[in-house]
Amino acid sequence: DTExxxxxxxxxxxxxxxxxxxxxxxxxxxxxxxxxxxxxxxPELMFVYSYEKLSINESVPSRFSPExxxxxxxxLHLHALQPEDSALYLCASSQVYRDRGSGExxxxxxxxxxxx
Amino acid sequence: xxxxxxxxxxxxxxxxxxxxxxxxxxxxxSDYYLFWYKQPPSRxxxxxxxxxxxxxxxxTENRFSVNFQKAxxxxxxxxxxxxxxxxxxxxxxxxxxxxxxxxxxxGQGTRLTINP
Numbered sequence: 001d002t003e004x005x006x007x008x009x010x011x012x013x014x015x016x017x018x019x020x021x022x023x024x025x026x027x028x029x030x031x032x033x034x035x036x037x038x039x040x041x042x043p044e045l046m047f048v049y050s051y052e053k054l055s056i057n058e059s060v061p062s063r064f065s066p067e068x069x070x071x072x073x074x075x076l077h078l079h080a081l082q083p084e085d086s087a088l089y090l091c092a093s094s095q096v097y098r099d100r101g102s103g104e105x106x107x108x109x110x111x112x113x114x115x116x
Numbered sequence: 117x118x119x120x121x122x123x124x125x126x127x128x129x130x131x132x133x134x135x136x137x138x139x140x141x142x143x144x145x146s147d148y149y150l151f152w153y154k155q156p157p158s159r160x161x162x163x164x165x166x167x168x169x170x171x172x173x174x175x176t177e178n179r180f181s182v183n184f185q186k187a188x189x190x191x192x193x194x195x196x197x198x199x200x201x202x203x204x205x206x207x208x209x210x211x212x213x214x215x216x217x218x219x220x221x222x223g224q225g226t227r228l229t230i231n232p
Contacts, residue, residue: 031217042207042222043161048214055215088159096216104151105218107161 006091006108014116015081021111023074023091032074033105034066035090043090049074050096081115088112118143118210122223129198130231136183137193137226139208146170149211150191151220152182156204164206167191195228203230 004025013019023032031050035043048056049068063085065077074091092105120141129135141150152164167175167184175182179196195202208223 033217040225042225043220045219048217048219050216055217056219090159090161092161094218097213097218104163104166105161105220109158109160112159 004091004093004106004108006089006111008111009109010112010114012114012116013078013081015083017081018077018079020078021076021089021091021113023076023108024072025093025106026072027093027106028071029093029106030071030096031094032068033092033094034074034076035092035107037088037090037110039087047076078113081113083115086113086115118145118212118221120208120210120221120223122206122208122226124226125224126227126229128229128231129195131198131200133198134194134196135198135228137195137206137208137228139191139193139223141189141191141208141210141223143189143210145212150182150184151209151211152180152191152193153207153209153222154202154204155207155225156201161207165193198230200230200232203228 007022033048034046037043045058046060047066052068063080067075088110090110091108094105148169150167153161154164155161165177165180181194183192205225205227207225209220212219
């Protein structure tokens with residue numbers, strides 16, 4: 001199984017709503033990632049979890065709250081978002097490396113978020 | 117800080133022909149990985165090919181090959197015998213390892229169109 005599964009595929013929410021994006025992988029990877037991608041732009045790293053602990057936060061606003069309940073699951077909780085937060089949110093997973101390692105990131109198909 | 121530059125926002129090629137996508141990067145590190153990812157309309161980022169900097173031999177994966185020029189910090193992707201399924205956004209990426217996790221620095225992308 002080499003899949004990263006993201007739900008929902010599409011989400012529309014108001015600025016006062018609370019919603020969550022979910023990501024699941026069963027490849028035994030212990031690093032999981034959230035990326036944000038605006039239209040016609042490259043993905044931008046938001047958060048990284050290594051061994052279920054937050055290891056990288058790229059100065060993301062607190063209205064985005066990540067959670068890694070176990071080694072297979074990654075959530076992104078959304079609250080009080082702004083219309084400019086509308087984007088494709090990609091989840092990815094990989095092995096954890098100390099120095100090097102040729103392994104790739106495995107990406108999901110993303111959740112398309114629209115904030116009204 | 118590492119930067120990745122893709123100078124061709126769009127490229128097109130006739131089916132069965134060969135096309136080369138350009139990528140340059142800037143780094144002070146001596147050992148690193150470079151990747152090409154493709155993102156078709158399905159939105160999922162898919163690894164095309166990877167290159168480790170200390171290996172002088174250019175990586176090849178079936179119809180895909182790279183021309184890696186370390187001194188010039190250039191990493192171009194050649195697609196031979198282009199197929200309709202190759203149509204996608206192609207991102208060049210530089211990889212850093214931070215706290216065991218991979219941080220990809222992406223270029224701006226090149227949109228490849230295949231003309232039948």
